[in-house]
Structure formats: structure tokens, C-alpha cells
Amino acid sequence: xxxxNRSKVVTKKEMSFMEKLxxxxxxxxxxITIKHLFKKKATLRYPExxxxxxxxxxxxxxxxxxEQGRENCTACGLCAVAxxxxxxxxxxAERKKGEENLxxxxxxxxxxxxxxxxxxxxxLCEEACPKDAIYLTDRIVPSEYARDTFVYGKDLLVEKxxxxxxxxxxxxxxxxx
Amino acid sequence: MSIILFKVILIVLIFLISLGxxxxxTYGERKVAAFLQDRIGPDRAGPFGLLQPIADGVKMFLKExxxxxxxxxxxxxxxxxxxxxxxxxxxxxxPWGTPVSIGGQNFNLQVADxxxxxxxxxxxxxxxxxxxxxGGWSSNNKYALLGAIRASSQMxxxxxxxxxxxxxxxxxxxxxxxxxxxVESQGEGKLYGFINVSGMNWNVFYQPIxxxxxxxxxxxxxNRTPFDLxxxxxxxxxxxxxxxSSMKLGLYLFxxxxxxxxxxxxxxxxxxxxxxxxxxxxxxxxxxxxxxxxITFVVLFGKILFFIFFxxxxxxxxxRFRYDQLMRLGWQVLMPLAIIxxxxxxxxxxxxxx
Numbered sequence: 001x002x003x004x005n006r007s008k009v010v011t012k013k014e015m016s017f018m019e020k021l022x023x024x025x026x027x028x029x030x031x032i033t034i035k036h037l038f039k040k041k042a043t044l045r046y047p048e049x050x051x052x053x054x055x056x057x058x059x060x061x062x063x064x065x066x067e068q069g070r071e072n073c074t075a076c077g078l079c080a081v082a083x084x085x086x087x088x089x090x091x092x093a094e095r096k097k098g099e100e101n102l103x104x105x106x107x108x109x110x111x112x113x114x115x116x117x118x119x120x121x122x123x124l125c126e127e128a129c130p131k132d133a134i135y136l137t138d139r140i141v142p143s144e145y146a147r148d149t150f151v152y153g154k155d156l157l158v159e160k161x162x163x164x165x166x167x168x169x170x171x172x173x174x175x176x177x
Numbered sequence: 178m179s180i181i182l183f184k185v186i187l188i189v190l191i192f193l194i195s196l197g198x199x200x201x202x203t204y205g206e207r208k209v210a211a212f213l214q215d216r217i218g219p220d221r222a223g224p225f226g227l228l229q230p231i232a233d234g235v236k237m238f239l240k241e242x243x244x245x246x247x248x249x250x251x252x253x254x255x256x257x258x259x260x261x262x263x264x265x266x267x268x269x270x271x272p273w274g275t276p277v278s279i280g281g282q283n284f285n286l287q288v289a290d291x292x293x294x295x296x297x298x299x300x301x302x303x304x305x306x307x308x309x310x311x312g313g314w315s316s317n318n319k320y321a322l323l324g325a326i327r328a329s330s331q332m333x334x335x336x337x338x339x340x341x342x343x344x345x346x347x348x349x350x351x352x353x354x355x356x357x358x359x360v361e362s363q364g365e366g367k368l369y370g371f372i373n374v375s376g377m378n379w380n381v382f383y384q385p386i387x388x389x390x391x392x393x394x395x396x397x398x399x400n401r402t403p404f405d406l407x408x409x410x411x412x413x414x415x416x417x418x419x420x421x422s423s424m425k426l427g428l429y430l431f432x433x434x435x436x437x438x439x440x441x442x443x444x445x446x447x448x449x450x451x452x453x454x455x456x457x458x459x460x461x462x463x464x465x466x467x468x469x470x471x472i473t474f475v476v477l478f479g480k481i482l483f484f485i486f487f488x489x490x491x492x493x494x495x496x497r498f499r500y501d502q503l504m505r506l507g508w509q510v511l512m513p514l515a516i517i518x519x520x521x522x523x524x525x526x527x528x529x530x531x
Contacts, residue, residue, distance in 0.1 A: 023389070026495055033213045033494045043217040 053138040055169040058121045060139040061114055062165045063158040064132060066104055071158060072133035075109035082128035087118035104131075112157060116141045116150040126170070135167040183284045191268050191288065199434035200230040202485060206434075209489040237427035245317060245420050252315035257421065257428035260308025264432040266301045267439045270294040272357045274452045274474035278466050286470060287357060294356035295343055298443060299336065302398060305436070306332050309407065312429070313417035324416025327500065328407030332398055334507040339394035341515030342387040345522040346380055346447055356443075360451030377455045381448040386518045388448045390511050395440040397507070400433065402492040406500055441484030445477060452477040 018024055044051055053059075064072050075092035093110035095103045102108075125134050144150060159165045204219065204226070211218030219226035244253055273286040291297060306329045313325020347354060350362045363378050381388045397404040408416035418429045445451060452473035461469050498506070 026491075029494045030490060033490060036215055037209075037212045039215055041212075041217050042215045045217070045220070 057138050058123045058136040060116075060137055060141045061119075061125070061152075061157055062135050062137050062139075062167065063109075063112065063154065064135060064165075064167065065159055065161070068101065069161050070100075070102060070104040071108060072104055072131045073109045073112065074105045074107045074131055074133075075112070076107075076130065078128040078130065079125035079134055082124040083119075084122060084124060085118045085120045087115045087120075088125060089113050109154070112154050114152050114157065116152055117147065135165075135170050137165055137167060137170070139165075180284070183279070184288060187286070188269075188288055191273070192265065195265060195268055195435050195438060196431070198438050198485075199431050200234065202434040202437065203233065203430070204230045205485070206489050206492075209486065210493050213490070213493045234427070237424050240423040242423040242425070243420075247317045248420065249315040249317070252311045253420075254425070256308050256312030256315060257418075257425045257432070258308075259311065260305055261428045261432045261435075263301050263305040263308060264435040264439065267298050267436075268442070270297050270356050271439070271442045271446060272360050272451060273477060274470045274472075275461070276466070277470040285357070286474065290355060290357045293354045295347070295354050295359070295443075295447070298356075298439075299340055299343070302436075303332070303336055305432075308432070309417045312421065316417075316420035318420050320413045320415070321417050321419045324407045324409075324413045324419070327413075328400060328417055331400075331404065331406060331503060331507075334504060335394040335397035335404075335511070338390055338507060338511035338515045339398065341512065341519055342390040342394065343447065344519050345384050345387040345515075348519070348522050348526055349380065349383060356446050356451075360446050360453065363450040364453040364457060377450070377453075379448065379450040379453070384448070384518070384522070386514065387522075388444075390515050390518070391444065391447065393506075393511060395444060396488070396491065397503075399436045399440055399488070401437065401488055403495045403498050404503060405492075405497060406503060409497060437485055437488050438481065441481040441488070442477070444484050445480035449480050 066072055075090050077090065077092075080086075080088040080090060089111075090109045090113070091111040092107055095106050095108055121136060123136050126136055141150075207229070208218040208226075210216075219229040222228040222232045244250055269288040270291060271287065272290070276283045276285050278284070309328045309332075310325050313321040313323075313328070316322070346359065350359050353359065353362075359380075363380055365378060396402075400407050406416075407413075408418065413419070418426055421429060454473075454476045457473070460472065464472070
């Protein structure tokens, strides 16, 4: 019974004399391989040259600061709620007088931890964040030997003022301004 | 300078060149493989990875040496040594260039111009089977034994066709078996009797069928793809050298590349005029003798390098034969073809002269 008209009848026909000689086929094969000798190589010399990540790549998180260096995060907890892996925990605290240059709004995260072993890098925290505070970057979480070293605190997550992390590519992929 | 001293220097030189070339052939193989597959290949050790063979050699020496307890220890060690020795011995009869003159005395650039040159090569090459057979047998391992049996039956079958294809060449050089005479005969006379280019009277133009048969059998003798059934790593885990480790494995792998080098040299000598090249007569009339020797040596080396490249090129192009196909090709195709070729050559020489 024929189910589709794409089926092909397989025949095992006798090879002709030229085919039995093998040599013409080998010569054409050789000409194919020699052409590859002059083709552009696909290899990247890795440590010297690195391949650029795709804009949608989701790696290690960053907690952003604004232009004046104040932390964006207000510890609203939406990221923790959105997180399907329950990797995010935080403690909120009230901003004291004189800390206006540290935190953008009156409430801030005193403790902010992401368990990188729980995290599935889905990026839902990023989508949930109303304050532009958390982003997934193209940095890779380094491997470690001990499990507890994978719980990243604010010391590792908040971007340094002298080493700002560029998230413009991520912003483009989410926000249509 | 005494003849003995010259020969000793020549032997040492050829020895060093063979080993060095074999080492760099491994590098070349990896590079050629990489380029043919759009990759870069080894490029970490030194500029362009040129120190890679040295790194590989050091690795081979430092690796743990394992001799299986159930193996025959004497034969186990004899196997690779014999294989290496026979591989190196073949280079003795190859004429590397025109004679050099040192202190008014002429020396042939050939270790031994024996009158049975090509027969000696065939004989020593077939001794190489012992190296493989002993290694495979003494390992006391099924895969090694299978590989060794495959290797020996393959090499013995293809030697016949190889010998017959050489006979056609010998008929053309008045029956002289000396490689020197064969090479010299290709440097004289006109191609097909009327194309007057000196040093181009190559046998390949008269004996294309013998050349193709010799080339195919040379691939089989060197256990190279498409005839690498003895070591077919995908089915026999390396074949006859499954149980070998450290430098004993290194000797087997090295000897294979030396075999390749020697086969290329023999192909160049038998079919491509050895050290002869178009315009050799003009140059030899205008240049000093020793410069000429150097040029002829470089020309022969160029031919050898091309054939080594060809070996690698073929390796990364065609897949392995099935064993029954291999045997059918050897016995039912190449062998009769070689005999017919000998008959035709003989008839042509008898009826039409040279």
C-alpha cells in the first residue's frame, strides 16, 4: 500500500564497467578533497580569538547600578517569585540618611543571593524586574569544587563601578523603546 | 677520502633523513588531514606547531611501558625492532642523486649499487611482514592476532602483483634489476622516440598500467587507507599493535611512515625518472658536478614529498575496503592485469624494438 508519493523504489543495479574500475570515482573524490585544502578554515584559535555570544545568550546574572552608581534593586521580590527554580532569596532593608548615593530608592536589598546550581538561566527574573536591576549577561559562571561556593551574594552579583557590565544587547532583545 | 668513510657518512645521513622525515610526516599527516577537513591542525607547539613531532616523541618516551604478562617477551620486543629495521634497510639501494666528486674522486650517492636492487627492496619489504606477524602473535590478544593475519595475508597477496608490475619495467631496461640502471635509463633518449626533452624519458609514460598497479600495491604494502585493514582502529582497536605502548608503539607508527617514505622513493625511481628532471642535460653541462648532485637530490626529494602528500591525500579521501573486496582486487584484478601488462610489454619490445 502506498502511503505517500514520496516513496522511492530501491534498485540494486549492476555496476557498469567504468564504475567497477573505481578509479574515476576516486579521482573525482580526490579533486573534492583537494578543493577543501584551499578553503577558509572553520577553526577559531580559541584562547586568542573567542566566538561572540548571541544576543539572546543567558549566562551569569548582574545587579545593575544606575548612571550615578546607585543600586537599582529595591528588593521587591518579583524576581524571586518569578523564579521557577527558586534560586533567588533576598532580605530587604530601609535606606538610612546619607546612603542616597548607594541606593536609588528608599528600600534596597541588604542580602541578595542566587544559587547558581539551582538557576536554570531561563531569564524570567530579568523579565519580572520592574526596576531594570537584574540582567543575564554573556559571562559564564566558573566551575568550582564546593557546592556552597555556588551561592552568589551581592559581592559577586552587583556590578563594580570600575567594571560596568554592558547589557544593551539584552535590553534590546526585551524592551521595545 | 676513502670509500668506506663516504659510505658511512651517507648511511648516517640517510638514516637521519629517514627518521626526521618520518617524524615530520606524522606532523604533515595531521596538518594535511586538518586542511582537507577545513581545520587548522596542530599549531600550539612552536610556530605553526612545528615542534609537535618533538613533543610527540617526548610523550612516547615518557609513557609507561606495558608488556602483557601472557605475551612472549622476546618476540614481543623483537616485533617492532624487526619492523623498524626492515623499514630502514630498504633505503640502501635508492640512488639519491648524480655522483659527487670529493678530492677528484667520484662517489655514487647510493649506499649499495647492487645489481639486484629492486629485488632486494621487494625481499626486505616482505621481511617486514615478520615484524607485524611476530608483534601480533606474541601479544596473545585476539584483535592483535586478527590484525596480524590480515596484514600478512594482505602484504603477501599484493607483493605478487607488485612484483609483476615491476617486471614490465625491467623488460624495458634490458633486464637490469639495479635501481641505478633503471633511473639512468630514464634520463637518456627521447620520449616515445621523438619528443626531445632530456631527462623526461620516464617509465610512467610507457607503463601507465604498471604504475597504477604499483601505486595501489604500494598503498597495500604500507597498510595505508584504503587498505589499512590490519590496523583498522574502528574494528580491531589498532590491530597488530593493540597491546603495544610507549616507544614500541612509536616504533611501529614510525616504521609505517618510513615505509611510506621509501615507497615514495621507489615509485619516483621506477616510474618518475628518479633524480632526472627536464633540462638535466643542459644544467649538467653548465654547473659544477657537486651543485648538480645537490639539485638532483632536491628534485628526487620533491618527487618523494609529492608522493607522501599523495598517500595522505588518498587517506583522507576514500574509505576502507572490505576484506573480501581487498582480496578480490589483489588476486582477480591486479594480478591478471599485471601479467597481461608484462606479456604486452614483452610482445611490444619483441616486435617493435625499443
